[in-house]
Amino acid sequence: MTAEVGQPQRALKVAGAPPHRVHLSSDLHVGAGEFVVIAGPCAVESAEQVDRAATAVRAGGAHALRGGVFKPRTSPYSFQGMGEPGLKILAHAAKRHRMPIVSEVMDASQLPLMLDYVDVLQIGARNMQNFSLLRAVSKVDRPVLLKRGLAATLEEWLLAAEYILDGGNTQVVLCERGIRTFEPALRNTLDLGGVAWLKQRCKLPILVDPSHATGESTLVTPMVLAAAAAGADGVMVEVHPHPENALCDGHQALTPEMFQDMMKLLPAVLKAVGKTLFGAPQPLRVGA
Ligand code: PEP
Ligand code: MN
Numbered sequence: 001m002t003a004e005v006g007q008p009q010r011a012l013k014v015a016g017a018p019p020h021r022v023h024l025s026s027d028l029h030v031g032a033g034e035f036v037v038i039a040g041p042c043a044v045e046s047a048e049q050v051d052r053a054a055t056a057v058r059a060g061g062a063h064a065l066r067g068g069v070f071k072p073r074t075s076p077y078s079f080q081g082m083g084e085p086g087l088k089i090l091a092h093a094a095k096r097h098r099m100p101i102v103s104e105v106m107d108a109s110q111l112p113l114m115l116d117y118v119d120v121l122q123i124g125a126r127n128m129q130n131f132s133l134l135r136a137v138s139k140v141d142r143p144v145l146l147k148r149g150l151a152a153t154l155e156e157w158l159l160a161a162e163y164i165l166d167g168g169n170t171q172v173v174l175c176e177r178g179i180r181t182f183e184p185a186l187r188n189t190l191d192l193g194g195v196a197w198l199k200q201r202c203k204l205p206i207l208v209d210p211s212h213a214t215g216e217s218t219l220v221t222p223m224v225l226a227a228a229a230a231g232a233d234g235v236m237v238e239v240h241p242h243p244e245n246a247l248c249d250g251h252q253a254l255t256p257e258m259f260q261d262m263m264k265l266l267p268a269v270l271k272a273v274g275k276t277l278f279g280a281p282q283p284l285r286v287g288a
Contacts, residue, residue, distance in 0.1 A: 007155070007159075008155070008158035008159055008161070008162045008202075009162065010162060010165040010166065010170075011158045011161045011162055011165060011172075011202050011203065011204050012158075012201055012202055012203065017203060019031050019032050019033070019203065019205075020170075020203040020204055020205065021205075022143050022171045022172065022173050022204075022205055023143065023171065024036070024063075024064055024100050024102075024119060024120050024143055024173075025064075025100035025119050028063050028064060028100055028278065029278075030173055030205045030207070030233050030234055030278075031173070031204070031205030031233050033274075033275055034275065034276055034277065034278040034279070034280075035228060035232075035233065035234050035235075035266070035270050035275050035276065035277050035278060036063050036064070036207070036233065036234030036235075036278045037061065037062045037063055037064075037234060037235055037236075037237070037263070037266075037277070037278075038062065038063065038064040038065075038066050038102050038207070038234065038235070038236040038237075039053075039057035039060070039062040039064075039065070039066060039236070039237050039238075039239045039254075039259060040053050040054065040057060040062075040065045040066035040067045040102075040238070040239060041053050041066075041067050041068075041238060041239065041240050041246070041253070042067075042068060042071075042211075042238045042240070042246065042248040042249035042252075042253065043067065043068045043069070043071050043079065043081055043082075043086075043246075043247055043248040043249075044067040044068065044069050044081070044082050044086035044087075044089055044090055045082070045246070045247050046089070047089045047092065047093075049240070049241060049242075050065075050067060050089050050090060050093045051092075051093050051096070052241035052256075053065075053067075053093075053239050053240060053241055053256075054093040054094070054096070054097040054099065055097065056239060056241065056256030056259060056260070057099075057239050057256075057259060058097040058098075058099060059256075059260070060256070060259045060260040060262075060263040061263045061277065062099065062259075062263075063099065063100075063234075063278050063279070064099050064100045064101070064102055064119070064120065065090065065093065065094050065097065065099040065100070065101055065102070066101075066102045066103070066122075066236055066238070067086070067090050067101070067102075067103060068081055068086075068103060068104050068122075068248075069081045069082050069083055069084070069086030069087050069090065069103060069104075070083065070103075070104055070105065070106045070107075070110060071104075071248060072104070072106055072124050072126045072127070073248075078248070079247040079248055084113060087103070087113065087114070087116075087117040087118070088117070090103060090117065090118075091117045094119075100119035100120060101117065101118050101119050101120070102118070102119070102120040102122055102145060102236070103117075103118045103120075103121075103122060104121075104122040104123070104124050105118075105121050105122065105123065105133070105137070106124070106127060106133075107133065108132060108133050108136035111136055111137070111140065115140060115142060118142070119142070119143070120142070120143045120144070120145050120173075121137055121140070121142050121143070121144050121145070122144075122145045122147065122175075123137065123144060123145070123146050123147060124147055125147045125148060125149050125150050125177055125212070126149070126150070128146065128147060128148060128149035128152055128156075128157065128160050129149060129152070129156070129160055131163060134160060134163035134164055134167075135163060135167055137164055137167075137169060138163060138164040138165070138166065138167020138168055138169045139167055139168065139169070140169065141169070142169075142171070143171035143172070143173065144164055144169060144171060144172050144173070145173045145175050145207070145236075146160060146161055146164065146172055146173070146174055146175065147175045147177050147209070148174070148175065148176050148177055148179065148191075149179075150179060150180045150188070151179065151180055152179070154194050154197060154198060157174065158198075158202060161174060161204060172204050173204065173205045173206070173207060173233075174198065174202070174204050174205070174206045174207070175206070175207040175208070175209055175236060176190070176191055176192075176194060176195050176206065176207070176208050176209065176213070176232075177208075177209040177212040177213055178190045178191070178209075178212055178213030178214070179191055186213075186214050186215055186216065186219070187212065187213070187214060187215025187216070187252070188212065188213050188214070188215065189213070190208070190210060190213035190214065190223055190226075190227075192208070192223075192226055192227060192230040195208060195227065195230050195231065195232055196230050196231055199230075199231040199232075205233040205234070206231075206232055206233055207232060207233060207234045207235060207236055208223070208224070208227035208230075208232045208234075208235050208236075209235065209236045209237070210223035210224055210227065210235065210237065211236075211237050211238040211249070211252045211253070211254075212238075212249075212252070214252065215251060215252050216251065216252060217243065217251065217252055217253055217254055217255075217258060220237055220252065220254055220258075220262070221254075221258065221261065221262040221265065224237065224262055224266065225265060225266065225269045228266060228269045228270055228273065228275070229269055229272070229273060231273065234278075237254060237259070237262070238252055238253045238254065239253060239254045239255075239256065239258075239259045240253035240254075240255070241255075241256060243255060267280070
């Protein structure tokens with residue numbers, strides 16, 4: 001891909017440039033060879049639910065806590081999220097468990113509130129081409145996790161990232177969350193080929209969300225391992241203390257036990273591709 005007018009320019013890798021490191025908080029960054037794990041419930045439902053989820057994911061080794069308080073639901077009659085009371089719950093749990101917060105902003109009008117509580121602003125799949133929202137987050141001093149749209153090409157996704165970069169915010173992380181294809185067996189089709197393709201061309205860190213990509217909790221761990229092998233810089237997974245009672249996306253939520261089992265399997269795959277979990281001791285180099 002050449003840097004012609006209308007094509008992504010800033011997101012593309014400059015030959016010889018170092019990897020683009022994005023700070024998710026003062027002591028957590030992504031994109032420099034270490035693998036980051038973001039975990040937590042789809043939606044904030046109660047203080048107890050978030051605290052149990054945060055306790056479990058922190059114990060398992062997660063680096064950041066996710067949880068939605070503004071939920072983009074297909075049906076207007078589904079649970080829409082708790083709004084500001086949910087942000088207070090998240091902030092309390094994040095402080096108690098010492099993890100930064102990732103949460104979705106659905107509209108530019110929510111930004112002032114979100115900036116009071118959230119470390120990383122998520123832009124969801126349905127808003128990937130909400131250009132006024134992309135412009136709005138381009139003007140704030142906060143990292144942005146930009147999910148791939150349900151029907152977006154890789155090029156369209158990069159151009160959406162370009163809106164944020166062009167406005168002056170270079171703290172952008174991409175997140176592949178599956179695309180809609182002709183295959184109905186899974187919720188979406190996880191495009192790991194696209195992840196590997198982007199890793200060769202783009203300097204932005206790339207995460208994978210196998211929860212929304214598969215829609216099925218038993219498929220999450222295998223796809224986390226595959227994402228690590230494909231070169232992703234990290235994953236974001238949904239974890240609920242009681243998936244059967246979840247108000248949103250319970251079918252794809254890992255239980256605390258499943259999350260902890262997943263985390264035990266990750267280091268071997270990361271080692272095979274020359275990476276470690278963020279914060280894990282670096283392997284000794286012979287002769288170093
Ligand atoms: C989410 O992560 O909570 C979410 C709604 O994901 P997506 O935008 O990928 O559907
Ligand atoms: Mn969800």
